[in-house]
Amino acid sequence: MGQDKAALVYEGHPQLDRAFGLLASRVSRCFVSLREDQKTDVVRCAYPAIIDRSQDIGPAAGLLAAYEKYPDVDWLVLACDLPFLDATTLDTMIQARRDACFAIAFRSEHDGLPEPFCAIWGAEALEMLSRQVAEGSVAPRQVLVRDAVSLLSLCTPGALDNINTPEERIRAEIRLARCQAQS
Numbered sequence: 001m002g003q004d005k006a007a008l009v010y011e012g013h014p015q016l017d018r019a020f021g022l023l024a025s026r027v028s029r030c031f032v033s034l035r036e037d038q039k040t041d042v043v044r045c046a047y048p049a050i051i052d053r054s055q056d057i058g059p060a061a062g063l064l065a066a067y068e069k070y071p072d073v074d075w076l077v078l079a080c081d082l083p084f085l086d087a088t089t090l091d092t093m094i095q096a097r098r099d100a101c102f103a104i105a106f107r108s109e110h111d112g113l114p115e116p117f118c119a120i121w122g123a124e125a126l127e128m129l130s131r132q133v134a135e136g137s138v139a140p141r142q143v144l145v146r147d148a149v150s151l152l153s154l155c156t157p158g159a160l161d162n163i164n165t166p167e168e169r170i171r172a173e174i175r176l177a178r179c180q181a182q183s
Contacts, residue, residue, distance in 0.1 A: 005081040007043045008169065010176055014043050016080050026090055027076055033062030057138040059117065060129060067126035075126070079117035081162045083172050089159040093120060093152060101150040102128075103143070106160060114144035114151055115160050125149070 006016035016032065024030040032047040039051065050069055052061035059079075066075050076094070078085070089106070096104055102124035105114035117140075121129075129143045154160065163169050 002166065004041075004043070005163065008081075008083075008163070010083040010172065011180070015083055016043050016047075019078050019080050019082065019085070020047055022085060022087060022090060023076060023078055026094060031066065033065060035061070054133075057133055060133055060138045060140050063121060063126060063140060064130055064133065067121075067123070067130065071123055071126075074123070075121045077117055077119055077121055079162060081164070082118060082160055083163060083176060084156075084159050084161050085118065086156050086159055089118070089154065089156050092155050093118070096150060096152055098150065102148045104150045104152065105144050106154050107151045109154060109157065109160070114141060114149055116140040116144055118160050119144065 006014065006019075008015050010018065020030060020032065030048065031050045032044055033052060034041075034044055034049045035052050035055070038044050039049070050062070050065050052065045053068065054061040054064060057064075063075070063077065066077075074097070076090075078090075093104055093106065097120055098104075102122040103114075103119060105116065105119035107113070108115050125143055128146070129140055132138075132143060158175075161172075163172050
């Protein structure tokens with residue numbers, strides 16, 4: 001992207017503000033995952049944080065830092081680059097939560113695989129991720145491909161479309177403007 005995705009402004013607000021707001025009203029406590037070098041970042045320092053302990057393992061570091069700090073809770077995890085995510089999508093996932101599943105995720109509209117960064121990760125799933133990372137594989141999605149994951153279909157098409165390039169951001173801004181004009 002060439003820019004900090006959390007600081008990208010959509011509809012007048014940095015994406016991190018929007019994501020945190022969607023989560024905070026649905027969970028008892030909400031945190032932002034930070035790398036050590038992000039602790040003083042202006043956008044991030046306004047929020048309670050959990051600092052990643054591992055480097056060079058990508059987004060798995062945030063999941064594992066949360067698990068290490070609070071190992072006995074389930075984590076509703078949300079990426080900061082989902083400008084189309086809506087309350088209905090999060091509420092659907094929360095309502096689908098069952099004790100028999102160690103994780104709940106949406107099935108990707110693009111490849112049919114679980115979306116690891118709009119998901120509920122239980123302690124068992126995070127323990128599996130910890131073992132997987134120790135063995136050298138840092139891809140959280142691999143854990144969610146297992147049988148005990150509840151996979152949901154999206155009720156809002158495109159809700160989990162993420163933004164990774166400047167071109168995708170331009171298309172996202174156009175799409176958001178159209179949605180706003182229709183409402």
